[in-house]
Amino acid sequence: MSSEPRDPWSDLPGWLVILSGPSGVGKSTIARRLLERMAGRLTASISVTTRPPRGGERPGIDYVFVTPDQFQAMKGDLLESATVHGHEYGTPAQPARQAMSEGRCVLLVIDVQGGLQVMSKISRTVSIFVEPPSLEELETRLKTRRTEDEAALARRLTNARAELAIKNQYHYQVINDDLDRTVEELASILSRCGSSQGTTR
Ligand code: ADP
Numbered sequence: 358m359s360s361e362p363r364d365p366w367s368d369l370p371g372w373l374v375i376l377s378g379p380s381g382v383g384k385s386t387i388a389r390r391l392l393e394r395m396a397g398r399l400t401a402s403i404s405v406t407t408r409p410p411r412g413g414e415r416p417g418i419d420y421v422f423v424t425p426d427q428f429q430a431m432k433g434d435l436l437e438s439a440t441v442h443g444h445e446y447g448t449p450a451q452p453a454r455q456a457m458s459e460g461r462c463v464l465l466v467i468d469v470q471g472g473l474q475v476m477s478k479i480s481r482t483v484s485i486f487v488e489p490p491s492l493e494e495l496e497t498r499l500k501t502r503r504t505e506d507e508a509a510l511a512r513r514l515t516n517a518r519a520e521l522a523i524k525n526q527y528h529y530q531v532i533n534d535d536l537d538r539t540v541e542e543l544a545s546i547l548s549r550c551g552s553s554q555g556t557t558r
């Protein structure tokens with residue numbers, strides 16, 4: 358019988374917090390609020406992507422923007438990766454591991470493919486799926502954000518249905534109706550983060 362732990366990160370004191378949900382549901386907005394509120398206890402993972410930057414996005418802070426060749430070269434350093442809406446995305450492993458080893462929670466705002474990969478590899482995860490109140494409301498939010506053209510918007514709405522089908526594989530499902538209420542609910546779920554070095558499940 359092997360004496361190896363189930364995963365190599367199982368002894369680290371921190372947790373990986375996986376936040377998934379359809380595009381436009383409010384993940385980035387919720388993440389910003391949680392990171393402010395839980396500063397020092399919750400750290401953002403900065404993903405690598407081949408998607409071009411949107412206006413106002415800061416390279417190295419919102420994402421690390423790379424070419425497809427650069428992404429391929431980095432693949433061995435990623436905890437998970439996936440093609441989402443036609444672009445490559447991935448989570449660098451080392452910064453997440455470092456923050457967990459310091460007892461912090463690490464927030465991964467990633468798609469369901471990546472979320473399932475992380476859950477299958479790492480035991481110290483808390484996974485939260487954010488749902489829209491309705492698909493109509495999701496479309497309204499995406500249109501209000503005005504960051505996608507018609508084709509990209511249609512693709513994101515089609516993908517939303519497939520993503521919603523996976524929500525029950527997450528530990529928690531939270532409907533983002535009222536933003537303040539949603540943030541309260543998530544902060545309560547994440548009360549285990551950083552409250553002591555040896556938090557328990
Ligand atoms: P995601 O990161 O999931 O793609 P965003 O955080 O960019 O989504 O949010 C999409 C849009 O919806 C933004 O314009 C944001 O301000 C808005 N939004 C987020 N949460 C709510 C909410 N609870 N009610 C109404 N609008 C919201």
Ligand code: 5GP
Nearest residue numbers: 404405438439441446447448466467468471
């Ligand atoms: P956006 O392009 O709107 O910023 O993100 C599109 C989708 O990619 C969202 O569902 C977002 O959560 C997901 N995403 C962002 N970073 C990563 C990552 O590192 N890995 C995976 N698998 N998905 C990601």
